[in-house]
Amino acid sequence: MTIDPIALAQALIRRPSVTPEDGGALGVLEEALTPLGFACQRLRFEEEGTAPVENLYARLGTAGPNFCFAGHTDVVPPGDRKAWSVGPFAAEIHNGKLYGRGAVDMKGAIAAFVAAVARDLDASGPPAGSISLLITGDEEGVAVNGTKKVLDWMRERGERIDACVVGEPTNPKALGDMIKIGRRGSFTGYLTVYGAQGHVAYPHLADNPLPRLVRMLDAITRAPLDQGNEHFQPSNLEVTTIDVGNPANNVIPAQGTATFNIRFNDMHSAASLEAWVRETFDAVGGAYDLRCVCSGDSFLTPPGPLPETVADAVERVTGKRPEYSTTGGTSDARFIKDACPVVEFGLVGQTMHKVDEHVALDDLLRLTDIYGAIIRDVFARIPARP
Template identity: 65%
Template sequence: MTLRLIRCPSVTPAEGGALDLLQQELEALGFVCTRLPFEEAGTAPVDNLWAKLGEGAPHFCFAGHTDVVPPGEAEAWEVDPFAGTLREGQVIGRGAADMKGAIAAFVTAVAAHLARVGEVPGSISLLITGDEEGPSINGTRKVLEWLAERGERIDACLVGEPTNPLELGDMVKIGRRGSLTGRLTVQGKQGHIAYPHLADNPCHRIVPLLQALIAEPLDAGSEHFQPSSLQIASIDVGNPATNVIPAQARAVFNVRFNDHWTGASLEAWIRERLAQVDQGWELDVRVSGECFLTPPGPLAEAVAQAVENETGRKPELSTSGGTSDARFIRAYSPVVEFGLVGQTMHQVNERVAAGDIVALSRIYERVLERVFDAG
């Protein structure tokens, strides 16, 4: 299943045949599948898949994405990145780790569970988007809104992102930090560098503004989160000359913030700090995701126990790393993340151990057993 999914060239926003393949497999298992294409002005249309088996509670959902990042230079790969190659126990290809292996593992886990129990006393669903690696506008968020309009309730959700740093069983994600990107612009007056009194150097003004943002830690962290981090990503003036004071200076920074902050409170803090230094600046802020936490409880325990039973490792319950579509799901359902080892995701020669995919399928099957046998 993983190899077949990799052979679908589903680079965001292309569907590439991946959702067609999943729909075929899931309908054979009895799922009712709905394709949900969404588009918005200025963005590419994206196809999504909602598949559901059964009715009522408990409703367990597996969420993920079939879209992948571009492979880069094909000649740098050992194999065709979309050939779906099994070599010396390794599955090689774009999306093997992030996250076609996990999607395949969930489908086979459901098949194995159904073969054992016949039917589930509740419902199982898959929410699969083609817009996670892109702008995340026409994907999971819009599917969730569509479900809410229909009165569909999800009781628990597992996202198959590659959460393990080194070995399968290392880590379960129970939350994520929020992400805020700021674009700071300072307007000046261009002039000859030998006559600074006739100009207004925006470089000299943007430096203390940025220093004010990084001078002190944002916080010391919290029970489940590491300290918030403000990092400057770029400082640009677009000036190739050495004897010209530029007319404008720009900087981009990103803040990964914990549960001491919301996007709104963090933006207010940033604007206050900048205003204490200088009034002549412009700031554009985008919050791509709020910080969230699914406190350790039944869902995290079910996943962690399934991982330990299969691998012998007790996984760390972590909130590290970047953002994922779990940032949208958390508003509708408790959500945790567990998938494959992510060492090679987005890299040339992306790969995972075939045995890990098999083990992951068994872990997902154990999760289903705990959810439905207990229920």
């Protein structure tokens, strides 16, 4: 059975699956995968206070190793539709480019992988193991009812994956530039410093919390956290907001708040960062509250069988050896790394989340070739885990 990656990408883009709405996108995938022999399971998860999310786990075969492609059909909102030169969900083709929200991030990659599987089945028959797809509708949102819960569901059923490629747009300028073999973690701190309200003319009767707030923030931003290492760029801490909410210029406020985010490499953990921040704030003194949230730890899939399999496939198709990188933000690979080795490779990311998001048709076809090369090689190089 032949599947045209361009036509499938168009069908997916035409489903307006803005997080957390599915918009029919997973149904399009099921219609493509079922005739190929995949057993498709729709998984709906809902956590109190969050919107329900539809996910899809599809598997072809029952033997190991189980090679998984992970991705998301949800997309960010299109923004001002009048700013688009075409309809954001029309999936129009102009001058060799397919336009639409999700073309790059990441419906195009999903379509390329499905087309690659179909081609490989026609050429070689069933795989020497299993091929699965873990597709979520919650990656661009709060990411609580998506990949993380699908992985929990899999563990409860004894369902294992042995290696995973995530189809995020990893290439900065041209297809074949970069493979992500890890990501920095993300740690957010929500700080409230307390004092006592009073008149500015009588400061001895008040307790101004703002000088302490400033000293606390200065103490955690004064010096770099580290210099980076072989695989990771330096960690960075950025203060993202400082709020007092005081409309009066003659009143000392009772409290001030600030939020900061740390993108950290594998020289730190969420626990070590929280301990350091609290120790630093304690040294300044005064009453404060600190709430810490880690949306994902740093991780690294060291150069080895999986990264090399992907890099070899990229080089075979594009003629260039991709860089191994851990740059950028977070992705659902931060959850998958607890289940198996994982790397990321997809399209060129220059237009993701932008007006007139688009993918070159040639890139879509070459990505299909790359995924096909990975499928042909991966089962010989990635053994099933015991």
